[in-house]
Amino acid sequence: MKTILKAATLALTLGASTMAMAEPIKIGLITTLSGGGAGLGVDTRDGFMLAIKQSGNKDITVVTEDDAQKPELAVQIADKMIQSDKVDILTGIVWSNLLMAVVPGAVAQGKIYVSTNAAPAALAGEKCDPLYFNAAYQNDNLHEAMGEYANKVYKKMFIMAPNYPAGKDSLTGFKRYYKGELANEVYTKVGQTDYAAEIAQIRASGADAAFVFLPGGMGIAFMKQYAQSGVKIPVIGPGFSFSQDVLPAIGDAALGAKASGQWAKDLDNAANKKFVPAFQAEYGRLPSIYAVQAYDAAQLILAAASKASVKDVKAFTTELSKADIQSPRGKFKFNTNRHPIQDIYLTEVVKDNGTLTNKIVEKIFTDHGDAYAKDCKK
């Protein structure tokens, strides 16, 4: 009852603030709702829709479609949404390779894109666009934070990521801050499910710790196998490796793992205290970082919509870049390249009332931007 009341209060306050302007807005949400990556897309959709629902804003319509994690399908859907659904804003894509396929075309047609997760380096620097906003981070950020952390604690690191653009961004980001010795640098196949060969190399490497970026099912497989291998070298990683969507499937093997994140369930601020119970009440599970990012993307759009008409793209994007929202992450603002400036924390996997979740240990970066913003002149 208490949570319902809280949700209702939040809905009313948000609702009141958006009543100023009654301009119909159509949003196209393209995300992954089938296949192995569907968990991330479902959280994205649910987080986004929660903010829209709480706002009570009746002028906003959201069209949702499944991209099945396929770039060519994402492009077709985006074209359809722009041409026949006549959407004003696109959002929702989880994967960087899909985003790279959709965004350049969409912004060229004058549509606004607000990313809920994917943030490839290519769109953050020289090729940034005034119509492209990222509500999540820049791909390198969480890896940079772990590099900074490893610098303080470890002397010799084993680092590993899948062999695709975001995997290379990951190790690049890590090495940008980590200055110690590298025991080995390993790239695995995308979608690999057996890590016995890599675990044997970690064992033999003599490293102090292993930094591992393996999102979704890859991370589940790795952590379970690692726990059984008898290797005692600690594993650290970016938040995706231990986010709420994969923790139940990894099980106790994840306990104690250190990771980086710009949000955790126990982050102490008013917006987060409302968001977590509201999400739980609505969907019956804990939100993941993907849900938070999508929730904020929707909040950003709602905030801009209360001040400007979406038909006036210039005025609307100016309002968007002010980022006038109460994020569950706490402080949130946009950099000059329209990627977030935010705090990044060190988290640890703990058991809370029998449920595995992430707890904040300390702050790694305060007001952290990205390395590409200086090249963005648009």
Add this chain to the structure above:
Amino acid sequence: MTFALLIEQLLNGVQLGVMLFLMAAGLTLIFGVMGLINLAHGSLYMVGAFACASVAALTGSFWLGLVASLAAAAAAGALIEITVIRRLYQRDHLDQVLATFALILIFSEGTRWLFGSFPLYLDIPPLLQGAVGLPGGAQYPVYRLAIILAGALVAFGLYALISKTRLGMRIRAGESDREMIAALGVDIRTLYTLVFALGAALAGLAGAMVGALQSVQVGMGEPVLILAFVVIVIGGIGSIKGALVGALLVGSVDTLGRFLLPQALALMVPPDQAGLIGGALASMLIYILMAIILAVKPRGLFPAQA
């Protein structure tokens, strides 16, 4: 590189090979006996893993889950054989591929509908937790040793079934001459359903055993299916012996390639480049192996008689 590491990697290769064999055996058996290309074999693997995970979660026993995986995959296999596959034996391979591809989609979305989009949890049974010491000082997970043992038992059981029993005789006869065995009064329809269910059960067993090591999620069968096809093409389509040799070959080459190639390249180029190029080359290695074997022996290592 130490001797212990090499031993460990060899064992890893054998273990991967054994898993692939369980998948490939069913696939090659079904192709050999019924002449059917079954793309939905990966879905049966997924059914096995989901059955094991949900029964283990309900009862708390991995072993009951394992039994459930065999039963569920065999039942699913028999069901699709009777309802769909049976109509495809006389059709050409393109129709079979289309229909079994449709089955993949139905199984995937059906599983998502029942279990949701988030991966399920399945843990290794307490008996097989942890690692044991190997000669040379390395540690090796007990569970992987158990998989190798289970695979060896299945391989032996299949050999005994096919060469020593009456059912095996009929399976071999079905492979050689379908019309003749039907004319001799053997109920070929039941035989086909049995063979299909057997192949499905093996895939389900593989799914359940691997499910404890990996994530149990929708779509987990497709990557394994591709590898299983590589295995049966290398081994010779329709040959169980070929599937065994092919699986061990693919398992070892893949594992050792992933481990040795970057190291070998590191002698020539900077280490971060070696990791990148080595990793990319290693993931191509089994396909290169397949191409070479097909160039030398176009019908695989152990071509079936037909």
